[in-house]
Amino acid sequence: MDINQTQITPDSEEAAGIEVPAVKFVGVTKVFGSIIANSDVTMDLRRGEILALLGENGSGKTTLMNMLGGIYYPDSGHIEVDGKEVAIRSPRDSFDLGIGMIHQHFKLIDVFSAIENIALCSPRGEKYSLKATEAKVKEICDKYGFEVNPKQKVYDMSVSEKQTLEIVKVLYRGADILILDEPTAVLTPQEADRLFDVIRNMRNDGKSIIIITHKLHEVLDISDRVTILRKGKYIGTVETKDATELSLTEMMVGDKVELNIARSEPQNVSECVRIEHLTCLNKYGVKALDDVSFTVNNGEILGIAGIAGSGQKELLEAVAGLQKVETGSIVYTDRETGEEHQLVGKNPRQIRDLGVALAFVPEDRLGMGLVGSMGMTGNMLLRSYDKGGHIFTETKEPRRLAEEVKEELGVLTPGIETPVRKLSGGNVQKVLVGREIANAPKVLMTAYAVRGLDINTSYIIYNLLEKEKRQGVAVVYVGEDLDVLLALSDRILVLCGGQISGIVDARTATKQEVGALMTRFKVSREEPAESDVAEDKEAGND
Amino acid sequence: MLESLTSWIVGAVIFGTVIMFGALGEILTEKAGHLNLGVPGLMFIGGFASWAVAFLYESGTDEPSKFLMILLPLLAGFGAAAVAGLLYAFFVTTLRANQNVTGLALTRLGVGIGSFGGMYVLVKSGKSFGKAVNTYDVFAENLHSMFDFPEGSVVEAISRMLLSYGFMVYLAIICAVLIHLFLSKTRPGLNLRSVGENPATADAAGVNVAKYKYLATVVGAGVSGLGGTFYILVFCNGGWSTNNNMEALGWLAVALVIFATWRPLNTIWGSYLFAMLFWAYAYLPGVIGLKVSTPVNDLLQMLPYVVTIVVLIITSTRRNRDNQAPASLGLSYFREDR
Numbered sequence: 001m002d003i004n005q006t007q008i009t010p011d012s013e014e015a016a017g018i019e020v021p022a023v024k025f026v027g028v029t030k031v032f033g034s035i036i037a038n039s040d041v042t043m044d045l046r047r048g049e050i051l052a053l054l055g056e057n058g059s060g061k062t063t064l065m066n067m068l069g070g071i072y073y074p075d076s077g078h079i080e081v082d083g084k085e086v087a088i089r090s091p092r093d094s095f096d097l098g099i100g101m102i103h104q105h106f107k108l109i110d111v112f113s114a115i116e117n118i119a120l121c122s123p124r125g126e127k128y129s130l131k132a133t134e135a136k137v138k139e140i141c142d143k144y145g146f147e148v149n150p151k152q153k154v155y156d157m158s159v160s161e162k163q164t165l166e167i168v169k170v171l172y173r174g175a176d177i178l179i180l181d182e183p184t185a186v187l188t189p190q191e192a193d194r195l196f197d198v199i200r201n202m203r204n205d206g207k208s209i210i211i212i213t214h215k216l217h218e219v220l221d222i223s224d225r226v227t228i229l230r231k232g233k234y235i236g237t238v239e240t241k242d243a244t245e246l247s248l249t250e251m252m253v254g255d256k257v258e259l260n261i262a263r264s265e266p267q268n269v270s271e272c273v274r275i276e277h278l279t280c281l282n283k284y285g286v287k288a289l290d291d292v293s294f295t296v297n298n299g300e301i302l303g304i305a306g307i308a309g310s311g312q313k314e315l316l317e318a319v320a321g322l323q324k325v326e327t328g329s330i331v332y333t334d335r336e337t338g339e340e341h342q343l344v345g346k347n348p349r350q351i352r353d354l355g356v357a358l359a360f361v362p363e364d365r366l367g368m369g370l371v372g373s374m375g376m377t378g379n380m381l382l383r384s385y386d387k388g389g390h391i392f393t394e395t396k397e398p399r400r401l402a403e404e405v406k407e408e409l410g411v412l413t414p415g416i417e418t419p420v421r422k423l424s425g426g427n428v429q430k431v432l433v434g435r436e437i438a439n440a441p442k443v444l445m446t447a448y449a450v451r452g453l454d455i456n457t458s459y460i461i462y463n464l465l466e467k468e469k470r471q472g473v474a475v476v477y478v479g480e481d482l483d484v485l486l487a488l489s490d491r492i493l494v495l496c497g498g499q500i501s502g503i504v505d506a507r508t509a510t511k512q513e514v515g516a517l518m519t520r521f522k523v524s525r526e527e528p529a530e531s532d533v534a535e536d537k538e539a540g541n542d
Numbered sequence: 543m544l545e546s547l548t549s550w551i552v553g554a555v556i557f558g559t560v561i562m563f564g565a566l567g568e569i570l571t572e573k574a575g576h577l578n579l580g581v582p583g584l585m586f587i588g589g590f591a592s593w594a595v596a597f598l599y600e601s602g603t604d605e606p607s608k609f610l611m612i613l614l615p616l617l618a619g620f621g622a623a624a625v626a627g628l629l630y631a632f633f634v635t636t637l638r639a640n641q642n643v644t645g646l647a648l649t650r651l652g653v654g655i656g657s658f659g660g661m662y663v664l665v666k667s668g669k670s671f672g673k674a675v676n677t678y679d680v681f682a683e684n685l686h687s688m689f690d691f692p693e694g695s696v697v698e699a700i701s702r703m704l705l706s707y708g709f710m711v712y713l714a715i716i717c718a719v720l721i722h723l724f725l726s727k728t729r730p731g732l733n734l735r736s737v738g739e740n741p742a743t744a745d746a747a748g749v750n751v752a753k754y755k756y757l758a759t760v761v762g763a764g765v766s767g768l769g770g771t772f773y774i775l776v777f778c779n780g781g782w783s784t785n786n787n788m789e790a791l792g793w794l795a796v797a798l799v800i801f802a803t804w805r806p807l808n809t810i811w812g813s814y815l816f817a818m819l820f821w822a823y824a825y826l827p828g829v830i831g832l833k834v835s836t837p838v839n840d841l842l843q844m845l846p847y848v849v850t851i852v853v854l855i856i857t858s859t860r861r862n863r864d865n866q867a868p869a870s871l872g873l874s875y876f877r878e879d880r
Contacts, residue, residue: 091745091746091748092748095748107740107742107743107746107747108740108743109735109736109739109740109743109744110739110740110863110869111739111863111864111866111869112735112736112739116732119729119732120732120733120736120743120744120747120749121747121748124748128728128729128732153863153864155863
């Protein structure tokens, strides 16, 4: 009785404080080796709201959520669910707390039907009956507006259907806190709209939902509040109704950080690679690059910015001859002879012989660049195995080169014959970049060259690139850190969804401007901005 | 001709039962993602243990009980092979050793233990040849011998084809049906399949991956071991022999798993078909009334393997995902690799 009475009066509600949040992170820190993924993050998720978690690549969004999902455990700080401190040590613990995480990579079993996948994850102690499961699934689907064909095998499903199945699976387990990690990354706009309708239905049913994303229009479209992370730190939370794309971009990219990179003025700039109307498909048959045209110049560093997966990989690989080109042309002009070569249709070997070097640093450097079980000498040999002219491989030169790279770049290794997989990430990177540069390339393309490296090694790489530029090499630097891109590059090309959303002068552009282009909307600056962009265009067409 | 055909089928059912046990055990094991190439070794161990127990029991007891003569060899064969399976499971699950190498090593180990152990028991008992005669009689008891159909009649032939076998032939079929029901109709079956397909997903769903891998491998090894039991106590009339036919049968069992596209029910007809193909060189000339030269005989002995290759080609070109091996077959599972 007392309780009922007190609840009626509005005063008591205030007295009881704000309602207990569904989830609360308190001072959560997570460190991987020397990299701080999350630093002292305190944030909360309210009951029955959609919270967007916004941040650039590497800002620690997914790591933070993985701690809620039981995949990682915080190094310090703690997590509260419904006001109680909890220890989530495994995905199972997470489920038991009513938390359901939908990963970017679906956790489904291909040869199982939809219903079998759901049954696999059914709550402990539930009787095993596919019929009963099916009935319950139908109930969930009707309630929220999902469409699931229970008998369909996962391998026959589209990406969108798989995602729907993942969400239903989580709901079936009784989750009332849902985390969706970049759910629209793999969806068409229509599918994304349908997903949002379902998410709103779930919110209206009292579920609490976190959406990890870096698409601003989606944030504004669907969320109730937005929490912003930057470089692992909590920046702030705003009500979506008070936010604009501009204000969110500013919070996301932050203030400019001055970096001590000695950037020289480009000398003898001339056209090196001209790319016209380039279109490529990714492995799913979706356009990864859509009618892209730009030039790469000798003696200049062209930075390429963009959210991960905007077509950077396909762009570099197309130039290197590793990616099939649908339409468009890539013309390479030799800076000494002035000869023009069409690169489309040539194999990587032919392209490399022209002097186009690709130091590609994908997620794992040892995948495409180096052979992990071989030493430095063996890896150097990969570029010169066909030299020498007799039946035995020529190892003297590679060994000399390995020694040289070790000396000049300060590679820390017990010996040049130590398998490179035993070296730290930074040293592996030095070996890779050192080898590519040693080949005296005329075009040097690097992707995520400093990912995972410490500050000192990063600077060694920056200075190497700068040195190459001064020698007239056309350098392409695909990067993530906007501060570095702005300090190192001469021009920055911004990719968004496989299209060029702008090419800006790195000396005058602001972080906000590039950040905005990455999420495709133009910052309406004052007049000078327009002339800047015009100048850039001219510079690009030089 | 009818006589030839009947003999062929009867021989094939007995021979096929050995393969069926081997394959059923291997299916259970492979459903957990373990490619156990130790099946021939498991059969050797199972066969040796059953024979040794049967031989020692009946030669050491004046009035051997029928019940124990059935129970002891079965337990010994299943148990000894299961222990060997446990060894395999420990290597590949806990130590994450290479499954192929471990399996092949287990085959060599099993053949060695069987051969040595068999010799040892014989020498110890002071006999040059040891036959578990009474146990064979019990294992070979059948319904057919109770009827008195006229020799050479069709009824007699049918009765012989269906009823002339000891209980283990029917036990193998029951095992196939039970394993099928277990895999398709029960939650542990679903969990086991998920472990073999995608252990990370199973783990995330709360399935104890290591437990399932261990249990499936151990029980699977035991079932495979019963193939050896049946081979020695029935096919070899209860006499220990160390010829390597048992090893050939073990490899046939591994091939049968592929042939059956990992479905227990398919092993029932598949094993009989394999055995018919295996014995084609001996019976086929009689059935079609032709004399076949020795080189052709040798070629005919390849038939089961040729058929397996053909089935592999057909199933992989049809790209039917349901007929493929468990997706994580042969791979070790590291929980850290998320």
